[in-house]
Amino acid sequence: MERITILVADDHTIVRQGLRALLAAESELEVIGEVGDGRVAVEAVKELHPEVVIMDIALPGLNGIDAARQIASLSDPPRVIMLSMYTDLEHVVHSLRAGASGYVRKEDADVELVAAVRTGRPESPFLSPSFDRRLIEEHLRKAEARVGQREEYEPLTPREREVLQLVAEGRPNKQIAAMLEIAVRTVEAHRASIMRKLNLTSQAGLVRYAVRKGIVPPDE
Amino acid sequence: MPSAAAVHGPSAIADVARAFHELVQKASLIRELESSSRRLAALSARVTQAQEEDRARIARELHDGLGQALTAVKMDLSAAGRQLGPEATATRRRVVDARKLIDESLEELRRLVFDLRPPALDTLGLAAALEAYGREWQERTGVTVTVEAERFEPRLPFEVETALYRICQEALANAAKHAQASRATIRVAREEDRVGVVVEDDGVGFDVAASTESENGPVGVGLLSMERRAADLGGVFHIESAPGRGTTVRVSVPLHREGQ
Ligand SMILES: Nc1ncnc2c1ncn2[C@@H]1O[C@H](COP(=O)(O)OP(=O)(O)OP(=O)(O)O)[C@@H](O)[C@H]1O
Numbered sequence A: 001m002e003r004i005t006i007l008v009a010d011d012h013t014i015v016r017q018g019l020r021a022l023l024a025a026e027s028e029l030e031v032i033g034e035v036g037d038g039r040v041a042v043e044a045v046k047e048l049h050p051e052v053v054i055m056d057i058a059l060p061g062l063n064g065i066d067a068a069r070q071i072a073s074l075s076d077p078p079r080v081i082m083l084s085m086y087t088d089l090e091h092v093v094h095s096l097r098a099g100a101s102g103y104v105r106k107e108d109a110d111v112e113l114v115a116a117v118r119t120g121r122p123e124s125p126f127l128s129p130s131f132d133r134r135l136i137e138e139h140l141r142k143a144e145a146r147v148g149q150r151e152e153y154e155p156l157t158p159r160e161r162e163v164l165q166l167v168a169e170g171r172p173n174k175q176i177a178a179m180l181e182i183a184v185r186t187v188e189a190h191r192a193s194i195m196r197k198l199n200l201t202s203q204a205g206l207v208r209y210a211v212r213k214g215i216v217p218p219d220e
Numbered sequence B: 001m002p003s004a005a006a007v008h009g010p011s012a013i014a015d016v017a018r019a020f021h022e023l024v025q026k027a028s029l030i031r032e033l034e035s036s037s038r039r040l041a042a043l044s045a046r047v048t049q050a051q052e053e054d055r056a057r058i059a060r061e062l063h064d065g066l067g068q069a070l071t072a073v074k075m076d077l078s079a080a081g082r083q084l085g086p087e088a089t090a091t092r093r094r095v096v097d098a099r100k101l102i103d104e105s106l107e108e109l110r111r112l113v114f115d116l117r118p119p120a121l122d123t124l125g126l127a128a129a130l131e132a133y134g135r136e137w138q139e140r141t142g143v144t145v146t147v148e149a150e151r152f153e154p155r156l157p158f159e160v161e162t163a164l165y166r167i168c169q170e171a172l173a174n175a176a177k178h179a180q181a182s183r184a185t186i187r188v189a190r191e192e193d194r195v196g197v198v199v200e201d202d203g204v205g206f207d208v209a210a211s212t213e214s215e216n217g218p219v220g221v222g223l224l225s226m227e228r229r230a231a232d233l234g235g236v237f238h239i240e241s242a243p244g245r246g247t248t249v250r251v252s253v254p255l256h257r258e259g260q
């Protein structure tokens, strides 16, 4: 079986211990890092390039959902599986909109987490069976509709529109940074801010938005 | 030119002096009243704030302490369960029971945390927290509630989000307790440099003047606390209702406060 590298982001030692034991039982899963802070998690992803991040929501520094959103805006991002005590619809829906590949209730980690790590994808996220999938999908659609309304006025700054165009043209961050004579980190920050403001979760969504607004021509 | 004393006599001077003295006393009484009511308002604001901080702290301790410990115990229990041989049926059953008990405790803990301070209010903001509360309220009361809450970018300040959440919570609590409504609505929207909140129900309504200005003081603390919370933010609170006409609570608070 193929090896899957994992970064664990949870601020509770006892939970991390439990997770380590749980994941150690699966030979192809390898924990390559543990962090206890959302902002540090984003940095660790850039450094360690894990394939999967197991992400708590109540984290110091930056909450897990905002961290997931920032991670999703990196180039070639890892899959993020949310693992939280929170079970309400709002947290699940916001996580999925932030680009998460799955959402597992913390107390169900023992039976569901491994499956979520193996099978969760942004386009078909793993959800605990205890969640009402139909209700979640309905809320995702409503949230999409809200974004549609909000686009009537321009939410982006001129600089962000500039970055959006270059991103939608498929240019890597490094090239954009060179073209605008700014740091790569600044490009990443603009990208994250654009995704957040437009409530987008993926590169594809970003391109669709840019096309719809006539910022870039449709690609056939 | 004749003096006032010459015209009205000494007793008149005494009257004027007395009246003047009384006036001065009244003025200083009014000043004292004003200053003590200001002190009271400040005290009440501080008490409210302290209460919110306590609620947030207890919710966090429940979530971070008990909650995380319970989930960790459950993981351990599962790991132990997996090591049991096939003959240990009785032990395995006890493990299953223990895990179920943990799930129930966590459900309970979640309810407690939600009542104290919903996590969504911190992680996701006012709109999501109100949506979560509306759903919970609807399930509990059987009354349909619609939540139309604008998302603010950047988020509203902590005290504003908290106060507006509590106001909506109290307004819906009243609707559940008194209104016999079939529908309720929460709306939160930006109005230039203010945030407007409207909570409406189509229930039995009530005579506002009679229940807010009764001789024995206010009936409950609900309306009063909504008004106070709005005032603490430099905002205003209105309630419109009449028997048979439903009830509408309106609050408007400034987005930015001078001198802060
Ligand atoms: N939505 C409503 N529909 C009908 N009557 C209402 C509504 N809201 C308030 N009232 C009336 O106004 C009174 C005062 O409300 P208030 O919230 O101050 O007190 P309470 O709900 O009775 O008690 P408390 O809030 O302290 O638990 C209520 O007793 C009720 O008669």
Ligand SMILES: [Mg+2]
Pocket (backbone or CB within 6 Å): B170, B173, B174, B220, B221, B222, B223
């Ligand atoms: Mg009340």
